[in-house]
Amino acid sequence: MKNQFSAGTGETEAGRLTLETAWRLLLFATTMTVLTAPNATAGGNEAVQTPSIFAPVSTPAYLTRELTWIVLIITGAIFLVVAGLTVYAIMRFRRRRGDDGREPPQVYGSLQIELAWTVVPILIVVVLFLVTTRYIFAIEGRPPVPETLEVTIVGHQWWWEIRYPKLGIVTANELHVPVSDPAHPTPTFITLQSADVIHSFWIPQLAGKMDVIPNKTNRIWIDPQKPGGYVGQCAEYCGLQHAGMLLIVAVQSKEDFAKWAAQQRAPARNDAEVQAGRELFSSLSCINCHAVRGTAANGLFGPDLTHLMSRRTIGAGVIQNTPENIRSWIDDPASLKPGALMPAMKLSRDDLDKVTAYLLALR
Numbered sequence: 001m002k003n004q005f006s007a008g009t010g011e012t013e014a015g016r017l018t019l020e021t022a023w024r025l026l027l028f029a030t031t032m033t034v035l036t037a038p039n040a041t042a043g044g045n046e047a048v049q050t051p052s053i054f055a056p057v058s059t060p061a062y063l064t065r066e067l068t069w070i071v072l073i074i075t076g077a078i079f080l081v082v083a084g085l086t087v088y089a090i091m092r093f094r095r096r097r098g099d100d101g102r103e104p105p106q107v108y109g110s111l112q113i114e115l116a117w118t119v120v121p122i123l124i125v126v127v128l129f130l131v132t133t134r135y136i137f138a139i140e141g142r143p144p145v146p147e148t149l150e151v152t153i154v155g156h157q158w159w160w161e162i163r164y165p166k167l168g169i170v171t172a173n174e175l176h177v178p179v180s181d182p183a184h185p186t187p188t189f190i191t192l193q194s195a196d197v198i199h200s201f202w203i204p205q206l207a208g209k210m211d212v213i214p215n216k217t218n219r220i221w222i223d224p225q226k227p228g229g230y231v232g233q234c235a236e237y238c239g240l241q242h243a244g245m246l247l248i249v250a251v252q253s254k255e256d257f258a259k260w261a262a263q264q265r266a267p268a269r270n271d272a273e274v275q276a277g278r279e280l281f282s283s284l285s286c287i288n289c290h291a292v293r294g295t296a297a298n299g300l301f302g303p304d305l306t307h308l309m310s311r312r313t314i315g316a317g318v319i320q321n322t323p324e325n326i327r328s329w330i331d332d333p334a335s336l337k338p339g340a341l342m343p344a345m346k347l348s349r350d351d352l353d354k355v356t357a358y359l360l361a362l363r
């Protein structure tokens with residue numbers, strides 16, 4: 001039988017997209033786990049967790065889990081009572097051999113029953129409302145402590161721009177933050193903005209979702225208490241590559257974070273052996289969209305490439321950052337990420353090699 005859920009192609013499409021998102025996130029988490037296994041990489045020693053709200057490592061996520069359990073227990077109890085009474089009624093009053101076929105006495109206008117099924121649900125809703133409000137204020141009302149890291153994250157179709165205004169760092173798709181000791185918290189406050197459409201910032205183990213809205217600034221904070229890699233994903237449908245808008249948060253010890261920040265602050269490397277590639281890159285339209293600090297490239301439309309090779313993935317978590325993938329990406333991004341807004345550069349093989357060599361030197 002046809003019903004409202006299977007009627008239109010739109011529903012099926014949405015279902016497929018949600019499935020694709022879930023699948024991508026799972027693949028990404030698996031890839032990241034392999035990539036960042038203790039002896040697999042030189043740069044990152046963080047193991048990547050499976051994104052689950054039931055494995056929190058940061059205060060807002062702990063509070064979210066607490067609230068989730070409260071709501072699940074209350075609604076679970078309601079479900080058991082309703083389902084239990086339904087099953088009881090079906091068994092107890094089922095049609096039996098020898099029934100006289102008459103309807104049972106019909107009850108109209110029972111004040112007690114009507115009061116009960118009006119007042120009790122209102123009380124339950126009020127309780128859920130008050131509990132939720134309390135948690136929202138507990139999360140949002142937290143005053144910034146003296147030692148906070150300020151980060152601005154800008155959602156783009158389909159990648160995340162990450163800026164550390166006070167540190168002078170610009171990167172993409174890989175947020176590095178110091179671990180926060182509950183005794184001496186060093187939380188990270190994130191300002192969320194969008195360059196185009198509505199996205200949603202969500203790292204399930206660190207905090208709840210927060211929409212990223214054009215012409216509006218939203219704030220969210222995290223205080224991850226365990227070093228590691230935590231994956232997240234844009235959580236608001238934002239176009240063709242919504243499912244390809246992944247994000248990794250690398251939570252590092254204070255020393256490792258300081259090392260990372262110093263390395264990111266350094267100007268782009270200026271290797272003599274990739275001179276030809278650098279000149280070619282500067283002569284192409286690459287520099288209208290990409291920035292390489294200290295060069296003529298100062299575009300803002302695409303990710304900053306100053307330390308491109310320090311990142312684990314390209315295309316916002318869609319593929320691993322390897323020399324072959326960098327070369328294929330420059331040649332034709334759509335072959336790796338259909339719909340990516342970067343055009344195919346249509347370079348000759350020789351030029352492609354030169355530009356690839358230059359980007360590989362941006363460590």
Ligand code: CUA
Pocket residue numbers: 155156158198199200234235236237238239241242243245
């Ligand atoms: Cu950005 Cu979905």
